[in-house]
Amino acid sequence: MKRRLSLRGRGVQLLSQREHSRQELRRKLLQHLRKLHSEAESGLPEPIEPTEPIDADQQVDDVLTWLQDKGYFSEQRFVESRVHVREGRYGNLRIRQELAQHGVALDADTTARLKDSELARAHEVWLRKFGAPAAEAAGRAKQMRFLSSRGFSPEVIRRVVKGGAEVEGDDG
Template identity: 55%
Template sequence: MKPKLSLKGRGLQYLAQREHSRSELRQKLLRHARAEAAAACHPAACHPGESRDLHRPGFDLPGAGQAEPPPSDTPATSPEDTVDAILDWLQAHRYLSEERFVESRVHARASRYGNLRIRQELAQHGVTLSAEEARSLKDSEFARARDVWRRKFGEPPADAADRARQMRFLGGRGFSPEVIRRVVQGGSSADDD
């Protein structure tokens, strides 16, 4: 049987698999911290009259040396505070890096998606592109959109309905309307750009 991982160990394990944003890793670790907190406060261990509310401070997490609620004179740590301290430690030791997360996400998405979609996804993670990264994506958006269009369609639209279908496809991929118009109107003659 594997030994149970600490919250810090879980964080390191998640980061070894792929880069995470701070907010994404916080959500994942909070689930475990709250589950551990709830398990530590089972009916036999809780003081009479205490609620099992997972959001209340009042006891340390298992692994911090205590399996039951601390005495009232000991400062309590909430799961949120514990996870935030772990995230601070991971950032201080460069295991968690928002810059690396942005770089890896842009690298993974740029060949298939437009700037709007990439920015939206990063915003969901609470991060933004640097000015240099935004400029680089903007400069390459037409070429990326043309490559996506070629892989999917490969030939100019035959009629208005086909043009609308191609434009909807590229719009769904997050390319800007101006780039979509240039790619679909230019079709295969866009090679000179």
């Protein structure tokens, strides 16, 4: 029969798929630990790690510390990865909100870089979706709502929707 991965093994496996925040990885490892305990109680094959009733939170925190010490896990890499993936489609507000949900924040350099590029990024998103300024107020409102839902700031939205093609010259 197939044996379950140890808590450390599961942590390494999760991190090999993509970067995780500490909060997210902690939640997944606690879930895995509960599964290990339930299998041990139900008579299924013994997992690799002993499953005596130790404090689950402490056990998971020890594994997280081990993963961080070995270099498998880094919240800074998680932030960089998440920003890299999201910056082409979303504004600063949305990126900060998503990172806050994971229990991490942007550093000052990344915040400044995103702020400097937000107008150009918003214009690219707007151009891909709409391509041209709307002729009537209802169309402009639709474009503004779209950019707002993507997390761009109100000032940037106003400049993109009202300025249309002239925004490209502002950043260069």
